[in-house]
Amino acid sequence: MSFIPYEDVPLYLALDGQDGEYIFAESASLSVNQSMSPVRQLDDNILQICAYGDGSSMSYSSTTFSPNTPRTVVLGPSGGPPRPLATSIYRIAQGTKITFPNNKVLYFTDEIFPDGHNFIVKLEAKDGSVTLTEEEAQNGYFVPEYQYVTSSAIVGSLSVNFYINEGNLPNFFNITGLALDDTFPPINDQKVTGFLGDFAFHNAYLTNFQFGISPNSLFQASASFDLYGNLTKDESLTANYYSSELYAQQSIPHGQTSQVLGASSIGMEHVTSLSYSISVSRNPAYEAPTCSTINDNVGLFPKRVSRGPTTITMSLEAEGINPDLLAEGFNGQKTQVSVDVKDLNYENFEDNSAGLLQTFSCNGVVSDQALSVSSQGYLNGSVTLTQNIQ
DSSP states (O other), X not given: OOOOOGGGOOEEEEETTSOOEXXXXXXXXXXXXXXXXXXXXXXXXXXXXXXXXXXXXXOOOOOEEOBTOXXXXXXXXXXXXXXXXXXXXXXXXXXXXXXXXXXXXXXXXXXXXXXSOOOEEEEXXXXXXXXXXXXXXXXXXXXXEEOEEESSOOEEEXXXXXXXXXXXXXXXXXXXXXTOTTOSSSSOOXXXXXXXXXXXXEEEEXXXXXXXXXXXXXXXXXXXXXXXXXXXXXXXXXXXXXXOTTSOOOOOOBTTTOEEESGGGGTOOSOOEEEEEEEEEXXXXXXXXXXXXXXXXXXXXXXXXXXXXXXXXXXXXXXXXXXXXXXXXXXXXXXXXXXXXXXXXXXXXXXXXXXXXXEEEEEEEEEEEEEEXXXXXXXXXXXXXXXXXX
C-alpha cells in the first residue's frame, strides 16, 4: 500500500485556452456527486405464479418443488393473463430468494435481466420440498436490483485554501471584472481548467473567493468552484510538476504593508482586520435529450453555464464606528472602501518585492455594524459593507 504525499499533489488552474499557474495551496479537495433515484413500479417485487409448465393451460394446480430441481412457471395473476417481470428491475441474481406465506421459500434458478418479455422463469427449492397453494403462489416476495435514473445533473466541486500571489490574482479569481480596469468584457465568465494531482478537470466555474487580512502576518485565501463534465487521469501531469517553468517563486501579500482606504468615511480608524469575499451563483443550462441523443449523455452536462447574482462583502474591525450611519434613511449609508494588497516590498531582494499586487474594492452600503468591549480589552467596532452586482 502506498500513499501520495501532499508535496507530490500539485494544483494547477488556467482560464480556458490560456496559460495557467500552480496554486500555492495548503489544502485542496475535489468531489463529484449525482443524485440517483430507483425506478419503481407498484408491486414490482411481488411474484405471482398463475400456472406451471409452458403456459399451455392457465388452470392452477398445486405442484411440488423438489430440492435442486428447477421447474418452469408462468408469471401472472391466478387464472391469467400472464404478466412479465417489471422492467423497473435491472437484474435478478441467480439464487435470489422468494419468500411465500407460511415460511415457504423458492429460488430463481437463472440470472435474469428483465426486458418486458419474461413471462416464464425457472424456480427451485433448496432445503426441502415445497408445495404452494393457489393463494400462496400469488404472494411471493423477493428483492431484486432496481434500475436507477438520475434526478439531477452530475456536479462536482473544487475547494482550495491557498496563498494568493502575483501570478494568480489577476485571472481566474477575478469573477467581477472589478480587479482589472483594462479588461473587456469587464465580467469574466470563462471556464477554468486544471488538475489536482493526476486528475484533470475541464469545466470549472468560480463560485466563491475570500480572504482576510490582519497586521504583521501572511494571509490565506479560499476559493470554491463548481465542476461539470468528466475527470480524466494523466500520470504525466505530476511527473512534469517540478520541471515546469511555472513552478517558480511568486510574491505573496502581507498584512504589514497592505492598506485599507476609505474606512474613515464610516467612522473607522486604525483598522485591525479585514475580510473580503465575492460569491456568485452559477446557472447551468441543459439541453433536453431526444430519442437520437438519449444515449450520448445529453442532458447530464450543461451546454452553457452563465453567471447569476454576484455579491461582494467586506467586513472591517477597528476602534469605532460612525454613529450617524442611519442618517441616509431607508436607502442606507453608501460608501466605498478599498484594500491595496501588497507584499513586503523588500529592496534589492527578489522575493516579495513586487509592491502593490492588487486592489479590491467594495462600493456598496453598510449592512451591519456592532460595538463590543470585554474585560482587559478595548472598545471594538465592526462594520460590514455589501455590494450587489447584476
